[in-house]
Amino acid sequence: MSLRGHLGIDLGTSAVKVLVLDDEGRVLGRAGRGYATRAPRPGWAEQSPQAWWRATCEACREALAASGAAIASVGLSGQLNGFVLLDADDEPLADAVLWLDIRAEAETRRLAGAADFPALTGNALSAICVLPKLEWMRTQRPELLARAARIALVKDYILLRLTGILATDPSDAHSTALTETGGLNWSETLCALAQIDPARLPPIRAADEVAGHLTAGAAEAAGLAPGTPVATGAGDVAALAVGCGVVAPGTTAITLGTAGHVVAEAPAADLPAGGGLWQIPHGVPARTLWLGLIMSGGLSHAWMRSILGAAAPISFEAMEALAADVPAGADGVTFLPFLEGAATPYNRPDMRGSFFGLSSSHNTGHLVRAVLEGVACNARECLDALAAAGAGTREVRLAEGGAQSPLWCQIIADMLGRPVDLIDERDTSARGAALLGYAAAETVPIAELAAKTLPIARQYEPHAVEMQAHEESFARYQAWCRRALPG
Ligand SMILES: Nc1ncnc2c1ncn2[C@@H]1O[C@H](COP(=O)(O)OP(=O)(O)O)[C@@H](O)[C@H]1O
Numbered sequence: 090m091s092l093r094g095h096l097g098i099d100l101g102t103s104a105v106k107v108l109v110l111d112d113e114g115r116v117l118g119r120a121g122r123g124y125a126t127r128a129p130r131p132g133w134a135e136q137s138p139q140a141w142w143r144a145t146c147e148a149c150r151e152a153l154a155a156s157g158a159a160i161a162s163v164g165l166s167g168q169l170n171g172f173v174l175l176d177a178d179d180e181p182l183a184d185a186v187l188w189l190d191i192r193a194e195a196e197t198r199r200l201a202g203a204a205d206f207p208a209l210t211g212n213a214l215s216a217i218c219v220l221p222k223l224e225w226m227r228t229q230r231p232e233l234l235a236r237a238a239r240i241a242l243v244k245d246y247i248l249l250r251l252t253g254i255l256a257t258d259p260s261d262a263h264s265t266a267l268t269e270t271g272g273l274n275w276s277e278t279l280c281a282l283a284q285i286d287p288a289r290l291p292p293i294r295a296a297d298e299v300a301g302h303l304t305a306g307a308a309e310a311a312g313l314a315p316g317t318p319v320a321t322g323a324g325d326v327a328a329l330a331v332g333c334g335v336v337a338p339g340t341t342a343i344t345l346g347t348a349g350h351v352v353a354e355a356p357a358a359d360l361p362a363g364g365g366l367w368q369i370p371h372g373v374p375a376r377t378l379w380l381g382l383i384m385s386g387g388l389s390h391a392w393m394r395s396i397l398g399a400a401a402p403i404s405f406e407a408m409e410a411l412a413a414d415v416p417a418g419a420d421g422v423t424f425l426p427f428l429e430g431a432a433t434p435y436n437r438p439d440m441r442g443s444f445f446g447l448s449s450s451h452n453t454g455h456l457v458r459a460v461l462e463g464v465a466c467n468a469r470e471c472l473d474a475l476a477a478a479g480a481g482t483r484e485v486r487l488a489e490g491g492a493q494s495p496l497w498c499q500i501i502a503d504m505l506g507r508p509v510d511l512i513d514e515r516d517t518s519a520r521g522a523a524l525l526g527y528a529a530a531e532t533v534p535i536a537e538l539a540a541k542t543l544p545i546a547r548q549y550e551p552h553a554v555e556m557q558a559h560e561e562s563f564a565r566y567q568a569w570c571r572r573a574l575p576g
């Protein structure tokens with residue numbers, strides 16, 4: 090008899106990741122497929138929902154074949170703050186607009202003054218959110234928005250393709266800025282502000298609830314069995330908190346995907362305004378996460394890699410070797426990782442990335458090392474903001490693409506001056522998604538499942554000499570940030 094498997098799908102920014110876990114949370118199979126991001130104009134970022142679906146089906150088939158398991162449940166996760174406009178037949182009317190898309194900066198500034206977002210939602214309004222992007226659509230593409238019968242968020246489009254049912258969860262709903270604190274209902278006030286009829290938005294269901302079952306057509310396309318239960322799942326920040334076992338106060342995870350996330354379970358206190366943190370409903374129902382957001386985490390590394398590899402592709406290992414040749418502090422070179430604007434703690438989409446302190450003595454290794462250190466500095470700012478808000482950090486865990494670099498993990502431990510645990514799973518959002526599906530199908534408590542199945546690979550201890558060098562590079566970084574803030 091084949092093993093029982095729980096399949097998790099994470100629609101990331103650069104790729105879809107699919108994992109199959111057994112009942113103990115061990116990986117039986119995995120696969121991933123990339124897709125392109127289009128930037129038809131500067132500051133725009135779009136992806137094809139049809140490409141997401143094709144990539145998801147291919148990755149499901151491959152992960153399933155590798156696992157040899159019979160799939161008992163499916164769970165979902167995906168990039169937050171993207172949306173797809175659907176016609177009356179649920180066909181996409183255009184490419185999806187992503188979180189990275191900051192076309193709605195002017196709308197954000199205007200709407201931020203029209204409602205007290207911190208009081209209503211617990212968060213400042215940001216150009217990342219769906220609300221200002223819909224406002225942009227309403228004013229710039231009114232015919233397109235008028236033709237939209239329904240609006241799907243990223244992972245919810247996959248739920249629709251898998252089950253024929255459109256629904257979302259509180260984490261994805263709340264991140265749009267169209268719900269009030271808690272994310273359980275679409276807000277009449279905020280929907281009225283955006284002139285969006287809430288009937289066009291998906292119903293909000295619990296993340297660990299069965300939202301639907303695989304249709305025969307979807308099962309055929311993805312290689313799964315018709316009727317398999319599919320959980321609503323959670324936006325990637327909430328799913329990765331589940332996947333990283335951030336299910337008790339005092340645990341924090343730093344993940345370096347395309348973005349970077351620093352997540353902590355919120356203490357009972359309210360999130361103080363102005364610290365540049367966001368609050369998001371947890372994947373564990375009725376709990377809340379606080380999020381420090383690094384806009385360009387792995388993306389900073391990917392950008393550097395694309396520049397160094399312009400003539401001939403350069404491997405991650407070669408990048409690692411270049412940076413390892415340079416001492417901590419990068420001999421005075423500082424990188425501000427704001428290629429797509431700054432989130433925590435500055436909340437300035439108009440801030441931009443830069444290198445400072447360059448001289449002719451510096452080489453490519455200095456640039457690579459400065460990129461790793463710059464992102465680590467931004468992660469430290471996020472942790473400092475969480476601590477200042479009252480979310481103490483007993484344990485810090487690392488995961489996702491960037492954490493596959495041992496040097497980056499060591500730099501983070503040195504920059505934070507504390508041990509950090511590397512999670513023995515790169516794709517923690519997909520892991521969280523699989524656990525949410527498992528919990529939904531078997532009605533087991535998700536927090537318990539997440540804590541008991543967490544795999545830790547190793548611990549990185551801070552080194553005294555490097556810690557001192559990084560104290561200095563952090564001070565330099567902060568000074569450059571103050572000078573680089575647009576007036
Ligand atoms: N060995 C590595 N060293 C440094 N960065 C890496 C490594 N492997 C992957 N990355 C970075 O991780 C990012 C992708 O991480 P991933 O978790 O797959 O992100 P997403 O969910 O956004 O698609 C890329 O930006 C890539 O540059």
Ligand SMILES: O=C(CO)[C@@H](O)[C@H](O)COP(=O)(O)O
Binds near residue numbers: 167349
């Ligand atoms: O929108 C946000 C946070 O508000 C992003 O964090 C996305 O959720 C993307 O995450 P990755 O695909 O880079 O992991």
